[in-house]
Amino acid sequence: MDSRPTPADASPWLPFENRRRARDEKRDAVLRVAVQLFLEQGYHRATLNDVAERLNITKPALYNYFRSKDEILYACWSLGRELVDDAIAAIDAGGGPGLARLRKLVHAYAELMATDFGASLVRFDPRDLTEAHRRIVRAAKKKIDRSFRDYIAAGIADGSVRRCDPKLSAFAIAGSLNWIGHWYQRDGASSPAEIADEFTLRLTEGIAATPDKPARGGPKTKTARKASAPGKQGRKPPRGGTG
Amino acid sequence: MDSRPTPADASPWLPFENRRRARDEKRDAVLRVAVQLFLEQGYHRATLNDVAERLNITKPALYNYFRSKDEILYACWSLGRELVDDAIAAIDAGGGPGLARLRKLVHAYAELMATDFGASLVRFDPRDLTEAHRRIVRAAKKKIDRSFRDYIAAGIADGSVRRCDPKLSAFAIAGSLNWIGHWYQRDGASSPAEIADEFTLRLTEGIAATPDKPARGGPKTKTARKASAPGKQGRKPPRGGTG
């Protein structure tokens, strides 16, 4: 019985059936629900009871997988961090002129901001974490910021980017991207891919060395529909469905 | 004794002296301290006891001026809103080409983000407010967004701005500005004026119709040191001192 493929987003704790999945899967399920709830209600308003309820379990069961609420928060953030790190690693490995790398990063980051774990990078408050975790967060953010600046600086060096202050330019670009995590919603007018395409263009055309002739034909953004970022992304679908 | 001119940022409730100031001044003092604490610790971590303590009073005394914690939050936000609205009104009154108005708005908004009440516009979570207040917040944000879009659209119409999607461009610009409210700190490397100058340039050069030849000489940002935005800003110093 029960040959249904489990709706992919469903809880592994089916109301009273086969509870036999691996521990890690359950842990992941907790995180998926938690990040969703934390984003939806805000960390402080979302209670562990809420999280448990959505999983068809009770609060204390969560403590089999996590030691505290803030550890769950950190784990969510941590998954998002992995995604960014992978993206950066892939770009670094790829090489190319500074501007090209910057654009890849902008594109990948923009798409990330439209995912739950990606958004958690910018919507969670580090002050809710322990000092130890907070240090890690600070370091990770610094690293991301560094990537933006390095690509810009590299671009200036290799001539693909106009002279500018890499620090403030990075702030401007990253700020714009981070904000996506605050306003993007699945039922919005633009798809993540469209947003990423558009932002990649807009945020880099200002500092690109070559004027770049931005689509004289019209403001249509659906030019680069070809799934954009090739590798890196498909590894761990943050929650494939329509949401 | 005690002829000191009260350090300007100090509490009107001096430990045990002349408590005789006007009600509104005290209310304002509550808000000044509250917004500071809410930003510094986060709304949920900051307790009313904390607020009261910094004012040399006790928690229940606050209830002479506000009915609840979230009302204080709203009042803080509301002050920030006034500042933006004033800025927009001044720009609208001034007229000029779309790009010029957009730049004025960017500049004013950037400087606002470096103030407590300005930052509260983007760092407070509307979900902490009552539904009624939340609606007001939504409307206000929509209005601000509208201004950005309108200036861009006007710029496209009058030829000062290149063709682009006003909606996404506004998102990109506003996002970048909003993010200032998250990273700016008084002891940072750049002053609000410098940041505002730099962002005004960077965020609009991409969509400006005239290439604008951005300072070929070098990445020095102090070019536009001439107090930038003329009127509108000096009216109500958000807290003049060095902070």
Place this chain on the structure above:
DNA sequence: GCGATATATTACCCGCGGGTAAGAAAAAGT
């Protein structure tokens, strides 16, 4: 001075929510 009003204090309530203890129910080992 004296009563009325505004403003502050002390002492308290209480609900919410993170976290825990003890034990039931599955799963797994043998």
Place this chain on the structure above:
DNA sequence: ACTTTTTCTTACCCGCGGGTAATATATCGC
């Protein structure tokens, strides 16, 4: 089938913090 181990539930603790009641102290009009 039995024990052992893991996982989950029921029932609870308790501290924090928003909010209130009752009362005291200024302040002001007279």
